[in-house]
Amino acid sequence: MFFTYLRRELRRRRKAALVVASGLALGIALVIVVSSVSTGMSRAQDKVLESLYGLGTDMAVTKAAAAPGSGSGRPKFEFDAKGDDDATQSSDRVMVQGFQTLASSTVSRIGGQKGVAGAVGGLGLNVMKVDGQFKRGEFKQDEGAGQGGRSGPGGQGGTGQPQGEVMGGGASFDVNSYTVYGTDVAEQGIGPLTSSKITDGRTFKTSETDAKVAVVDSAYAKEKKLGVGKSVTVHGTTFTIVGVSTADSGDAAANLYVPLKQAQTLAGSKDKITTVYVKAADSQQIDQVKATIQKNVPGTTVTTSADLADTVSGSLSTASDLAAGVGKWLSIVVLAAAFLVAGLLTSSAVSRRVREFGTLKALGWKSGRVTRQVVGEALVNGLLGGVLGIGIGLAGAYAVTAISPTLTAQLGGAGGGMGGGRFLGGQGGPGRAAASKTLDIALTAPVSFSVILIAVALAVAGGLIAGGFGGWRASRLRPADALRRVE
Template sequence: MFFTYLRRELRRRRKAALVVASGLALGIALVIVVSSVSSGMNKAQDKVLQSLYGLGTDMTVTKAAAAQTGDNQRPNFTFDAKDGDSDEKQSTDRVMVQGFQTLASSTVAKVAEQKGVADTVGGLNLQVMKVDGQFTRGQFKQDPGSQGQKGQGGGGTGQPQGRVQGGGADFQVNSYSVYGTDVTKQNLGPLTTSKITEGRTFKASETNAKVVVADASYAKEKKLALGDNVTIHGTKFKVIGVSTADSGDSAANLYIPLKRAQTVAGMKDKVTTVYVKATDSQQIDAVKSTITENISGTTVTTSADLAETVSGSLSTASSLASNVGTWLSIAVLVAAFLVAGLLTSSAVSRRVREFGTLKALGWKSGRVTRQVVGEAVVNGLIGGVLGIAVGLAGAYAVTAISPTLSASLGSTGGAGGSGGGTGPGGPARQAASKTLDIALTAPVDATTIALAVGLAVAGGLIAGAFGGWRASRLRPADALRRVE
């Protein structure tokens, strides 16, 4: 009887039911779109942070570089003087650590001993600047008729007259980043944000081997292939693999074993960054405090610290989605619930004769209330289905369009010295000058769908509560007063 009456009444009042369902659908659709866009923002920000951190890394430990002034900031290059007419090419390079001071390798073990630390690994971030080219001797061009003769009346000097043409210096500067990775622990650090697309990665036995993994973009630019040799500060390394960064931005141009990087840079038993994985992701702040307190002179940076430095359109869009979008969704939902409740209550008022007659026939107030609530819940579920359909369509449209957002990475306390670190994996790898373009998506997960269903049921119950309260107050005598 309940479902028969319910089906008949909904069919008879299709327009009113559609109005209530449409209002709820609008609010639910907006919630789905805002939730999915917010989720896309979080994923986009994760991509930005992954370009600085290795997968599984919760924080980094560095030491800010001391401030430098004057010529100490600039690398010096010295070239040999050539005798005679030699135009031989000359080349020199410098291996530098920018943005950070080095830490003793023993710091990695000290950090590992701190409470709450699950795993650590050290890395050496290097920047290589190479200058090569040649000096060209100019050619003396004698002016026609300028040869003077000694002792003649013209008072000539005996020296040909003319000028030097051509010559000069033609040098090119090539700067690239090198990351020294601990090949015995490759589950932490910047290299884990890339996938090996050609060749192989390092073996655990290659702690001091002259082998290199090149970033795909850098390999394409320099036309490097597997088996080729790359010279870093006078040492030849064999290319064994090519990696492609997951986020589209690599942590370094070249990766070499940590021990070999220390040798090349002349920094024995030194690292620039310690990558830390916490035992509990909920205790990262506590672990950060412990490391800062027990290991003086270091800067501990978490992903939350880095997230605060992300600016650009990604940050602006994220703020809009989390603030304006959230409040707008709440406002629309509240309005939809109120409208649904008022429309249901109004519909009950128009059914006074019907409900009064039913009560006169023996229906209890509770049965009338359940009938009204049942109709409202069905309207809510219909609105939920419509809202989910519209919301999924909106999320799909955002993903299909994939608007590009820019993210600028500001410097943090880990960057100092000459404008911030440029090596991979540090808290401010390229300071504020580093900008990434991220394609926005709007993924919809099961939690969002469950939230939509819950809102649909809640909207129906709220509307039913309005109407049920009004229906429970009707008396059979009310129906008689409406009889004409």
């Protein structure tokens, strides 16, 4: 009887049911689109940040560089004056990049803190290499020397010195600056190298902790015409290239990756690191782990991905703020309006059915049964609105993904970097300072199953709210009063 009457009333009042369902559908569709776009923004931002600190890394621990003293930080190059005049001269300097060094024991110390699932150390280096040659100039004597009494014996002036000038000569040098990153090959699941994929050759083996092997970034390899099997010399040490890596997005962490021990040897920094990459056991407790490390390992700076997110600007940041702020409140306002309109329309429909409900009560229907009937109709309207809203929302999210609007993300060079990609933090050494970098990110709008569940819950809630309005109105009707009113 309940479902028979429900079906009949919905068919009889199709237009009113469609209006209520459409209002709820609009609000639910907006929630789905805004939620999916927000998820897309978050993924886009994560993609940008992964190029800075690497996959699997929740935070990085560094120690700010000391204030530079007089003449500090300036590399000095010395060239041998012996040998042929035109002999090629070459000299390079390896400098620790950006931060003060930490003891390697800091890794195990941080790894033992509560909430830390893993920790690994790394050493960032900047190499400056100068190549070139000096050319001796040629002395050219004045043609008029020794004439007119203006020169002494032998064609010399009154001072007894040859008269003339040096022609040609000088120096031509090329300065090449690149970055080298020492990675712990025994723990390759955390750190900046994880944000790149091997596109040629292989990555490091766990047994190559002190081997003279290297992985080169694809952009640098193309620039210097390097490849798998070729060799590269860093400060007198020759490394064999075993792999070529390509950054997933943004700049690679370094031009060249070598085992950590080899990097320490190159820099003369035995058992030293610049960065500790940390993975939290629970991503929801990153802030707590950060506070614990800062408390128990004094003198260090802990930077999380949330801290780095504040350095991302451009249209990605603006759109993310709009989706998180304006989109959120717009969804709430539209939903509230849709629920209110649905409730008012249902209540209005009840008022037009006063005579009908009065008749039903006179025939023996209890107030609770009338209320359930009204709530049932409103709930069906809500579910219908939910189906329409999910369909419209999925179509909107698909349209965003199909169009894939391009957003720009500008990575500022200032403010506590993770010490990974581009060695951010404003402490970049010569040749690779932490200058701002602009990336283009394609926006997608993925719809998760949880968003669908939220949409269904909203549809049910809308129906119940609308039914609550109408049911309350219907329950107050008295049969005698209702029969006296004309529809």
